[in-house]
Amino acid sequence: MSDNQKVRFIIERQDSPDSKPYTEEFDVDYRPGLNVVAALMEIQQNPVTVDGKKVAPVVWECNCLEKVCGACMMVINGKARQACCALIDELKQPIRLAPARTFPVVRDLMVDRSVMFESLKKIQGWVEIDGSFDSVDAPRQNPYTAQVAYEISHCMTCGCCLEACPNVGPQSDFIGPAPTVQAYLFNLHPIGKYDAPKRLEALMQKGGITSCGNSQNCVEVCPKSIKLTTYLAQLNRDVNKQALRNIFNV
Amino acid sequence: MNTAFYLRRLHSLAGLVCLGAVLFEHIFTNSMALGGAKALDGALAMMELIPPLIFLALEIGAIGVPLLFHGIYGIYIALEANNNPGRFGYTRNWCFALQRWTAWFLVFFLIWHIGYLRIFEKGMNGTHISYDLLQSLFVGSPITACLYVLGMFAAIFHFCNGITTFCMTWGITKGPRSQKVVSVLSMLLCAGLCLVTLAFMSSYFLMV
Structure with missing residues (x-):
């Protein structure tokens, strides 16, 4: 050169x-x-x-x-x-x-990417630790799911997946792959899992996981190589089970 | 109430189960044209063995209602998308866009197909659907024949790609490998059904 x-x-x-x-x-x-x-x-x-x-x-x-x-x-x-x-x-x-x-x-x-922060609030992208319960001895991460949790926790809410997703934009209210998959991360957490039904309910609302159209652009563009489509499919399983629990009231 | 969730899942089920069955019935019955007028008319006569009242109930309950729901809610879904295979030209993204483009074509094709053959010819004119009628329709107007072939191709692709996405939506295929296997198998099915369609449609022209 x-x-x-x-x-x-x-x-x-x-x-x-x-x-x-x-x-x-x-x-x-x-x-x-x-x-x-x-x-x-x-x-x-x-x-x-x-x-x-x-x-x-x-x-x-x-x-x-x-x-x-x-x-x-x-x-x-x-x-x-x-x-x-x-x-x-x-x-x-x-x-x-x-x-x-x-x-x-x-x-x-x-x-302005603050819409993703609003979406993380919708899916309760945090672990509830304030309460009257004892949290001195923190529960251990499940060693079998820790790898997956570590992978999803790499998400930096950069928004590449939202930009690539044809179903995210002014024409739709889809919250996008990144915030959706974060719900799975917090559902894996030993304390966070207690709020799993709440997160799944949030994903069943308008603009939640049902707005995913399986174009799979998200997994192609993710700079952190998070297997977004795999966790979206897992969440699809989870919301289906949640729906059955809701219908039969168990 | 998670209305969005239930509507979307119902849309998925209506498409795969009801409309899938309708598509297979159409391909099966129409492929009898390969055996000539006698075979197709025989297959049509078999269908008429179903008592008219039950037949009408099936037409409305198992075809009409699911089709209208799948079509109308599908338009809502298609409008949610901003197709971008030009920018992101991955295979699945092309399938995503094609799923919506075939859907738009099918909306107009099915209004014409059902409106003309079922409602106008069979319903209002009382015309008996037969090999001769279809042959004169297709051979008399090759453009009609072409549009019918395109309509079939669109419906077949939409259904087969729908199998792939159904498996993802219902969490049946989770990882990339199982998703790939289902997608390859459903595209093979798509190619097979398209070939059958080409065969029975061309038979009208070859057996004049």
Whole structure:
């Protein structure tokens, strides 16, 4: 690679939540190991388009830079993924960046993903530990399900699966794969399992697991390789059993 | 009340059980055309052995009501989707989109098919459905024959892909391997039923 090689970025920008999107192109000096977040930092330092126009720096979110926090999720060359681990060497150029429009856009590549937090509240994505009961001797995790729990706990609510899912969006009230599968994580927990019926009931409501259409895009795009479809099928089993318990009142 | 849950599961059952049975009955009876006019008319006469009142009750209860429910609730489901196989071109996502596209085609095809043959010809005109009627319908208008073949293909795919998703929705197939096995088997069934359809539809043209 020559030293003065440039990488072309075509970025979909938007000045405010309600304004119209437009695209701008930027060139960034190539260097080995360059990733999309690092390239965006270069653009931030010198926000000049290929036409030589000085513009406002591109806004995006990032935090951990090691695929753990989920903040830098955006649409890179049409696919929802983490910008911090999107290596320039592995991307087709010009590189197209766009916000994940399944969420409301705040500005440029920054989106408001708080809908996932609201969904986690709906499915009771926590373990109830406040109460009059004794919690000194914490119950042990089941060693047979601990592996699965560990896997699902990797979920960083980045929203890749919601962006890829055809059933998530303004046309539907589906809460999406990530929050749905979190219900299974907390149902596996030795204390959390006491609230399993509550979580399953929440998943049986409108916008719950019944809105899943089995497109299986979620498992394809999950950056943490969580076997989302497997746990969705398990939850389907669980809600069916819950429905039988409800019908026969047991 | 978890209305959403029960409606969705009922939609799944109505499609696989009732409409699946209707589809198989259609393919079975129509494949008799391969044996010529006598065989098909014989199969139709067999159906008429069912007492008319029971036959009508079956038509309404086991076909009409499940079909209307599956169709209307299905439109609601289809409108919930923003098909994106262009962006995410995975096999299952194509099947997901095809499931909805075939559904839209079937809505119009079935209104035409049932409206014309069952309600207009058989119901209002009292026409006796026979090999000769179908042959003159298809050979007289190859476009009609083509639309019928497409309608059958759409229904067969929709049903076979429906087996795969039924198994996921009911938690029968959980892991990727069992889901793959069911999906391959149901696509083989799809190919087989499509071939049978092509065979009996072309027989009308070959046995003029």
